[in-house]
Amino acid sequence: MENKRYPEHLVFGLDIGTRSIVGTVGYRENNQNFIVVAQCVREHDTRAMMDGQIHDIPKVSETILEVKKELEAQIGRKLTDVCIAAAGRVLKTVTVSAEYEFPSETTLNEEHIHSLELIGVEKAYDTLREEVKEDKINFYCVGYSVIRYFLNGYSMIKLEGHKASKIGTELLATFLPDEVIDGLYTAVERAGLQVANLTLEPIAAINVAIPEKFRLLNIAMIDVGAGTSDISITKDGSIIAYGMIPYAGDEITEAIVQKYLVEFKTAEIMKLACLRKKKVTYKDIMGINHKVTTEEIIDSVSEAVHRITKCVAEKIIELNGGKSVSAVFVVGGGGKIPGFVTSLAEYLNLPNDRVALRGEEVLGDVTFLQENIKKDPLLVTPIGICLNFYDQTNNFIFVNVNGERVKLYDNNKLTIVDAAIQVGFPNEKLFPRRGKAINFTLNGNKRLVRGELGEAAVVKLNGELVGISHSIVQNDKIEIIESTVGEDAVYEVRQLAEYNGTISFICNGQSIICPKFVMANGKLVSEFYSIQDQDEIQILNYYTLQQVLEFMDIKTKGTIYVNNMPAKMEEKVYENFTIQCELKKEQPEENTGILEEASEQYEGAEQEETNLNVDNSLNTKTVSAVAVKNNETGTSIIKEENNRKTDLYVIINLEPVKLSNKSKYIFVDIFDFYPFDLKKVGGSELVVTLNGEKADFTTPLKERDVIELYWKE
Template identity: 75%
Template sequence: MENKRYPEHLVYGLDIGTRSIVGTVGYRDNSNQFLVVAQCVREHETRAMMDGQIHDIGKVAETILSVTRELEKQTDCKLTEVCIAAAGRVLKTVTVDAEYEFPSETTVNEEHIHSLDLIGVEKAYETLRSDMQEDKINFYCVGYSVIHYYLNGYTIGKLEGHKANRIGTKLLATFLPDEVIDGLYSAVERAGLQVANLTLEPIAAINVAIPEKFRLLNIAMVDVGAGTSDISITKDGSIIAYGMIPSAGDEITEAIVQTYLVEFKAAETIKLSCLKKKKITYKDIMGLSHKITTEEVIENVSEAVRKITKSIAERIIKLNGDKAVSAVFVVGGGGKIPGFITSLAEYLGLQKDRVALRGEEVLGEVTFLQEGIKKDPLLVTPIGICLNFYDQSNNFIFVHVNGERVKLYDNNKLSIVDAAIQIGFPNEKLFPRRGKALEFTINGSKRMARGELGEAALVKLNGEVTGISHRIEQNDKIEIIESTVGRAAEVEVGKLPEYKSTITFVLNDKHISCPKFVEVNGELVSEFYKIKDGDDIQIRNYYTLGQILEFMDLPFRDNILVNHVVAAKDEKVYENFNIQYPIKDEYTYTENQFDDSFEDTRDENLSYNIEEKIADVTPSQVAEVMAAELKTPVVERTGVTNDIYVSINREPIKLSGKEKYIFVDVFDFYPFDLTKAGGSELIITLNGEKTDFTHPIKDSDIIELYWKN
């Protein structure tokens, strides 16, 4: 489509309407002006189209060919490619919200945003398929508009570069059924043309009628054609809705047919004459001539006008969230009939000057090189179709996915993932899938372990392994082997963060480590137990004295001390508690009783050796464990007693044998030698405050006891 007379590439646009076809040829210059070098309008000889839908492909192709030849004659060049638009009558729109949550805070990049948009488009597909499953119609996504992006739940203009835990989008996806695409393509191809660009009539119109600088306002654009009235609504900088009603200029023409008994073409002439004449002469089907005034015609079609404008107003209000918009721009020939915009304003409850025809005002950057052409609302959509070529050169292409031939709307950004979505390939089977998660509770708190990630889908493009984001072209052959599911989550008790493999006690002044007890669903298990879904896990932070002795293979004996107090078999022993196990029952020791004959006085029949017992328990942690002699006298228990636990220098100590306790009692249970000064001052505090030896103490008190230099 080159010609030496013109400095730029010529763009050929066709507005294939219900009543006529408008052809426009022009180019955009360096100053961003669009120059129209040729234009032609041809009405259909028959009603080959109704309500924006092609019914007679052959007849429409003939009209397209007639328009093309006239434009070739005007431009003196061969036209082979054309830009077209599909009517809003068959447009389906779906508004969806989609979210993506990152495993941890992540800086958002372009790939994340693209993936988020695809999640939204796929969700829109699923919604449309669910709504239309009974109709068995194939729909194609021809584009989408992002209404809002969200960063951690808050609206944001641009996501890229921000750090986020969660991103989201609200988008409007647009779809067309297969037969509409095929009908348009067939008519164009029969006329010897190839489609260079396909858009939607409401998109073409709104891009001219409502520039982006006006889209912060809540405005509606209505393109009133012959068969349909297409509606677009803007708000907060975005196009938020598209809609259509199957009523437009033809209804007005049909009212004239019924009133004046004329055939449809004559009625169309009467309607157009109302725009430029005061009196109109016509012949009815009986061959009789009549003369009527424009006022009479307008009065007779007023009911049809009110019916159309009421339907448009109701549709606008519904699309706009059940409220009127701030203003309405009307384009297209059907809205030019006197009284149309006034009636629409009344049904919307707007002031009359808030509803206006848009023509010359929005075509400021368009120059017509032909003489005698007036900038008119009728020309907004044809010019918009041409201008869309510069914004988005697109078409439909065919590729093969897993042996299936797939048609895709080419927006110059098609990738393998778009083809996968088109055939209904589940999005989750493109990306690595996690194995089954494991849910359980630990000490009453819910916990979940994630399964492992599997392998991503294996994708081949024309036999070569590639990624799902790789761009695709006409006739590409794509093979997709679905992603795999990773291994289900597996967790052993010993791997839990709450689990320490051992509890350490002090036995006869030597540290000994015992395996930690864990109960799962009431049963004791080892650290190697593999957790199952729904398990209730209780991790014990203590042993009973009897369990420790059993673990050590030592018999229970009288006068076993826990934190210097005689303890029963069921006494709970916590981390770092001190246990003193007597070597022989009848011995009560003092320091002065130990002499060189100690070994000879032990029970000859004692068949165990404590040193060996301890070494056998934790050989990796205890190199040498010696059995130590008892050094603290047994505390006699008389009368009413009250056992309490206090923390002394961060060590839990049990006080037992008395009803009430004062600070000095601590020294009966905690080894601290007051006879040897370890510094210049003895510091004693109770719950962070300095105290004295006679101060009462109670359960859970925190005590610090040390020498200060």
């Protein structure tokens, strides 16, 4: 067949039945007629399926592959995507109502209507999960049918184009257990195909067998296959119910097996012969040849036919609210056996002409390009599967996450994050993770220093690097490499904003500047102490009198006064307290010699840096970069050098940046180390924040400050 006889896009539908697999390829023309360009039927070699359920996946997959190859040969193209339908073997249906209210009156479009329907389906899904939660069975939505719409509280057939403040719907959602769907998907994928659309067999059949113009009537449609009889019922313009019984054509075949002692395949041939022959010759399991009339065969299976039709009739009456319907359409191969429709009419108390096989009559809008194709009830479902592609009502999609297939409820807003969560990928491993934080107390107040941020997760969608918020569609392949953990927090005493390093006293009229004491868990530590988790840090704002004297390395005699009051050695001496004491004679009294000695040691343009060695005895007088100088009034001053150059780390736009070669830093200094050109205007406003608050260029910076810097549109 030449490609030019049909357009580029073709729909491939598979009816995976209990007895056979029917493949159909075609396209819709002018949004109405469906053109079938190729068709293939293959029967299962073994009973790989029973009652519509796949039992032998490899065997079913082999048969699907045969059908695929045959169709590819007919059309001269490769087939990659396929539409399938599931039998309602363990079908669950839920009828729900849903509403949506707009903030103001709105003209309705397709998106509004679709969103309303999805609200209803999600509600149905929640209702079903609540009903079956004790069974621990996961269900898959295979389709839904809208029973009616509501516009501002009034029933409405169509919503699009109307103005409304509130819209509503009543719909019927259909569900099957995951294992039923998983078996279908696995069999199809092993044949090298991807599922483009999934529906329910009765939904596919009714869309062909009962056009919308007939649905005002209370009509039942029965799709009689080999393993199941699927039922749909219409009323007042909508499909109001779906159902299934696990009895169909195989029950009739098995009756022939029992009656005539033949293999199942032989019995199938004898059953089909009843449709077109008067006599049948067969060989039983003993190897003996027999000849029998088809009337005898039909008579021998009448009990099975009555049993099936009785069950179908009872199910129809149950689904229709306890009463019979007005008419019944029968499709599928299993219902073609003579006597089936008349028996069903009897049990439904309907005239015989109100129960009829539907084949050629309902395929009037279907054109077959192949020659010698008879329009038959057997073709209704596979063509309906193809047509369902054009009006997809699937509510779930499948994607692949790190090699695992994941099913997601399709709300038209799915992202990689949704897929990751569904597969159980920890949410925190998607985003940059911080190293361990340090929790400690400072002078009784809780403090927290956060660890460094790690790298975000690496995400690939179908081989391309994307963000975690990228949208996804059916059959996407997602690869996620988890985020990394940043460096643990490291924080020294000297980095504390409250630690300014020194405390001053007045001793015998001279200003004495001493390093502040810091205690960690009751022990004295230096400014270079690395704070640990759960530490209790205290910055002392006093010295004891004994500690002051030991720091100055002087010896006294007589009474010592603090703020002009006699004091003991354990007396606490706070900022700018005065100390008066008499030095022992062996100490030079002029200019308190220790101060002159310190002056000689540290005075000069270049001052050496020494470290304060702090222990419990405090028997040293050294302090970081101390300068001592006598002024004209005879007062000696010790002061700390504040110009020691240090490094400072800040976070700019989530990126760690090192500032160096200065003793103090202000906001404007970041431009020496971070690539941001202020001359290139990138928006209407420059946003500058420091730790979440607005900042200016002269704002001082401290370790691990968080900075945001960008142009705002």
